[in-house]
Amino acid sequence: MNNKKCPACGCEMKRNGRTGSGAQRWRCRACGASSTHANDSAARDLRSFVGWLLPKDTQLDMPGQGRTFRRKTSRFWGIWPMPEVVDEIHRVVFVDGIWIARDLVVLIACSEPHVLSWHLARAETASAWRSPLSRIAPPDTVVADGGSGFASAAAKEWPETKVQRCTFHAFCQVRRKTTTRPKLQAGKELYALAKELLHIETLHQADWWVERYMQWCEFWADFLEETSIVDGRRVYAHGRIREARSGLTRLVNKGVLFTYLGPGLTAEGPMPAMNNRIEGAINAQLRAVLRNHRGLSALKRAKAVFWWCYLHVESPKSMADTLREMPTDADVERLRDEYGVKADEVGAPQKWGEGLVWDELHHATRYPYATE
Incomplete structure (x- = not known):
C-alpha cells in the first residue's frame, strides 16, 4: 500500500487524509488525482487460480495442501473467458482446432504474436468455423490444415x-x-514428390513440381485403374495410392498449395507455407496444460483452453474487469431458459457448438454478452 501508483498517470501517490467512511485517501504527487485503495480479494484469488492453472504447478504446492486454494477458487470454474472483436487487419492468420474430447473441439485463430479468437464446438463444421472468423477482420492470407468445414x-x-x-x-x-x-x-515416387513440398521456395520450383506431378499422374494412370475381386466385390488394387493422389490433385486444382509464393503477397516479405505458428506455439502449449492437469472433466479442460487463449491475446483485461464482464455458467443457463432450450446436465452434448446458447455467446456483434 505504501507504493500505491496513480491510476491516471502511474506516478507515486501520498496519503491525503480519510474519507467520510474512514477509508484512506491518496493523492498523486504529479497530477493531483485523488483516489482510495480497494483490496479486491476476488481479483487476487482469480489471479492465483490462473497462476495455478497454466503453469506446471500442483495443488499440493498451495497453502493448506490445496484445500484453502480449492475453497477460494472453485467459483472461477464457472467463468467463460470470451474473445473480443478484432478490427486490425492482419497480413496472415493461422487457424486450427484442438480436440478436448471425442465430440468437443476448440477452434482457434491466431496471428504471429497473439491469439485472436476461439470457439467451442462439437465438430469442425462450417457453421462452427464461421463464429471465430466472423469476429476477425479479413486478413490477406489464412493458413489452414485442411480441416473439414473451414473452406466453406x-x-x-x-x-x-x-x-x-x-x-x-x-x-x-x-x-x-x-x-x-x-x-x-x-508409391515411392509419389512420396518423394510430396516430400519436396516442404522445400519449395520459388514460383519456378512450384511450376516444375506441378509439371512433374502431372507427369506422374499420367504415367501411372493405367496402373492405378487396376482392380481385383475382394469378398465378391470389385475394388481398386491400389486404393491407398489413389486416395493420396486424389488429395494432392484437389489441392493442385484449387490452387492453395503455393499461395505463399504469390507476387502480390510476398511484396512485403515472405509468407508462411506451414501452420507451425499455431501447432508449435499454441497447440503444443495447450496440450502441456491439459497434460499437467490430467483428470479434469471435459468442461473444465475446455475452460482451461479458453483461459490460456484469453491470457495470450494482445491486451487481456485485468482480473477485476474479467470478473465483471465475462459470462458465467449462470448466464448460460439464464439464456437457455429464455430461449426455451433444456439440458439435463452441464456436460450434455447439446451444450456445445450450434446450440442457441453458444450462438449467443459467440455472436458476431460487439456486445455479445448481454443477458437482459
Whole structure:
C-alpha cells in the first residue's frame, strides 16, 4: 500500500487524509488525482487460480495442501473467458482446432504474436468455423490444415482472403497412405514428390513440381485403374495410392498449395507455407496444460483452453474487469431458459457448438454478452 501508483498517470501517490467512511485517501504527487485503495480479494484469488492453472504447478504446492486454494477458487470454474472483436487487419492468420474430447473441439485463430479468437464446438463444421472468423477482420492470407468445414466458412466470411494449405499437412496426408517406406514404385515416387513440398521456395520450383506431378499422374494412370475381386466385390488394387493422389490433385486444382509464393503477397516479405505458428506455439502449449492437469472433466479442460487463449491475446483485461464482464455458467443457463432450450446436465452434448446458447455467446456483434 505504501507504493500505491496513480491510476491516471502511474506516478507515486501520498496519503491525503480519510474519507467520510474512514477509508484512506491518496493523492498523486504529479497530477493531483485523488483516489482510495480497494483490496479486491476476488481479483487476487482469480489471479492465483490462473497462476495455478497454466503453469506446471500442483495443488499440493498451495497453502493448506490445496484445500484453502480449492475453497477460494472453485467459483472461477464457472467463468467463460470470451474473445473480443478484432478490427486490425492482419497480413496472415493461422487457424486450427484442438480436440478436448471425442465430440468437443476448440477452434482457434491466431496471428504471429497473439491469439485472436476461439470457439467451442462439437465438430469442425462450417457453421462452427464461421463464429471465430466472423469476429476477425479479413486478413490477406489464412493458413489452414485442411480441416473439414473451414473452406466453406472462409468463403462466406472472408471471400477476398487467399487460403494457403499447410504444406506439411499436405505431405502428411500422402505419408499416411504410402507410409515412409512404400513398396510399390508408384508409391515411392509419389512420396518423394510430396516430400519436396516442404522445400519449395520459388514460383519456378512450384511450376516444375506441378509439371512433374502431372507427369506422374499420367504415367501411372493405367496402373492405378487396376482392380481385383475382394469378398465378391470389385475394388481398386491400389486404393491407398489413389486416395493420396486424389488429395494432392484437389489441392493442385484449387490452387492453395503455393499461395505463399504469390507476387502480390510476398511484396512485403515472405509468407508462411506451414501452420507451425499455431501447432508449435499454441497447440503444443495447450496440450502441456491439459497434460499437467490430467483428470479434469471435459468442461473444465475446455475452460482451461479458453483461459490460456484469453491470457495470450494482445491486451487481456485485468482480473477485476474479467470478473465483471465475462459470462458465467449462470448466464448460460439464464439464456437457455429464455430461449426455451433444456439440458439435463452441464456436460450434455447439446451444450456445445450450434446450440442457441453458444450462438449467443459467440455472436458476431460487439456486445455479445448481454443477458437482459
